[in-house]
Amino acid sequence: MSETSRAGAADPFAVVDRAPGSAKPDPIIVADHVTRSFGGIRAVDVSHIEFQRGCITGLIGPNGAGKTTLFNLLTGFDRADSGSWSVDGVTVSRMPAYRMARSGVVRTFQLTKALSKLTVLDNVRLGATGQSGERMLGALMPWMWRKQEAEITERAHAMLERFKLETKANDFAGSLSGGQRKLLEMARALMVDPKVIMLDEPMAGVNPALTQSLLGHIKSLGDEGMTVVFVEHDMDVIRDVSDWVVVMAQGAVIAEGPASELSSNSAVVDAYLGSHHDKALEFDEHGNPVGETAEMVAEMENEISEVLESGGDLSDPAAVSSHDRQEPQ
Numbered sequence: 001m002s003e004t005s006r007a008g009a010a011d012p013f014a015v016v017d018r019a020p021g022s023a024k025p026d027p028i029i030v031a032d033h034v035t036r037s038f039g040g041i042r043a044v045d046v047s048h049i050e051f052q053r054g055c056i057t058g059l060i061g062p063n064g065a066g067k068t069t070l071f072n073l074l075t076g077f078d079r080a081d082s083g084s085w086s087v088d089g090v091t092v093s094r095m096p097a098y099r100m101a102r103s104g105v106v107r108t109f110q111l112t113k114a115l116s117k118l119t120v121l122d123n124v125r126l127g128a129t130g131q132s133g134e135r136m137l138g139a140l141m142p143w144m145w146r147k148q149e150a151e152i153t154e155r156a157h158a159m160l161e162r163f164k165l166e167t168k169a170n171d172f173a174g175s176l177s178g179g180q181r182k183l184l185e186m187a188r189a190l191m192v193d194p195k196v197i198m199l200d201e202p203m204a205g206v207n208p209a210l211t212q213s214l215l216g217h218i219k220s221l222g223d224e225g226m227t228v229v230f231v232e233h234d235m236d237v238i239r240d241v242s243d244w245v246v247v248m249a250q251g252a253v254i255a256e257g258p259a260s261e262l263s264s265n266s267a268v269v270d271a272y273l274g275s276h277h278d279k280a281l282e283f284d285e286h287g288n289p290v291g292e293t294a295e296m297v298a299e300m301e302n303e304i305s306e307v308l309e310s311g312g313d314l315s316d317p318a319a320v321s322s323h324d325r326q327e328p329q
């Protein structure tokens with residue numbers, strides 16, 4: 001999305017700083033000072049982040065960078081140690097997941113959570129908001145409940161049509177392939193008619209036959225104006241789908257920008273190839289690398305570009321470079 005947005009309007013990111021935590025013209029989620037530690041590990045330490053409404057944001061970073069933990073916090077599946085965040089200007093920090101869903105923010109999981117002993121249709125129906133709360137009401141007014149049930153079932157069938165799972169409606173979810181379960185998760189998440197959908201590695205474990213279909217569904221969500229945030233390691237996918245990319249490392253946001261600009265971002269290079277810095281680095285008085293350091297930076301940038309161009313996986317620094325890495329002396 002270089003010059004125009006999905007809806008054909010001017011690119012909302014044209015004026016956005018290529019910097020961590022940069023302000024967006026129309027943010028739907030804004031988070032401040034979000035931290036979460038596990039024992040001595042600071043898994044998330046994000047001072048500020050904004051997600052632009054109606055756009056597809058890719059979240060990347062090396063393994064253990066804190067991407068999944070940030071998803072868990074923002075969607076109410078884990079509790080932050082500190083911090084606050086809002087959706088559409090309404091503070092939602094510390095809401096449990098079901099209330100986050102009602103506030104319009106839903107997520108899918110890296111490892112799918114379909115209930116394998118329930119049918120595909122029932123899994124999707126379960127995604128509908130308010131089911132459990134309204135059951136009590138339903139016990140008092142069964143005719144109202146039945147009406148709601150019928151509506152939910154109708155919507156669930158429509159969702160299964162959309163994701164081409166209708167023929168599987170009465171099969172157990174446990175019989176679906178990995179890719180079909182990812183589709184089922186998306187269908188279920190969409191039952192609450194969310195404003196924001198957060199997808200944690202939607203392509204992981206999906207066979208090539210379904211990859212294009214999943215990609216198409218993600219793009220369609222963006223085209224329909226939904227805000228999509230997704231974690232992905234495959235740079236081909238990131239480049240193909242994302243309007244904007246946020247890079248995390250060691251719990252923090254270290255870079256933001258369009259996918260095309262990331263390979264020349266030194267913070268990103270650093271994050272993925274940190275062990276190069278076991279060497280003594282030399283800089284001139286303006287902070288520019290000189291001598292061997294300059295050569296090393298140029299080499300690293302080439303390596304990153306090569307990996308990006310070949311659609312490689314940047315989650316594993318070893319995949320990027322092996323010949324020039326030194327163990328600490």
Ligand SMILES: Nc1ncnc2c1ncn2[C@@H]1O[C@H](COP(=O)(O)OP(=O)(O)OP(=O)(O)O)[C@@H](O)[C@H]1O
Nearest residue numbers: 038041043061062063064065066067068069070315
């Ligand atoms: N429940 C937990 N208990 C202990 N440590 C955890 C827990 N969840 C995450 N961590 C740690 O927090 C850090 C961030 O993990 P997280 O899964 O958020 O990273 P990630 O960027 O999603 O990684 P990946 O790309 O491998 O999925 C890691 O060091 C991880 O080991």
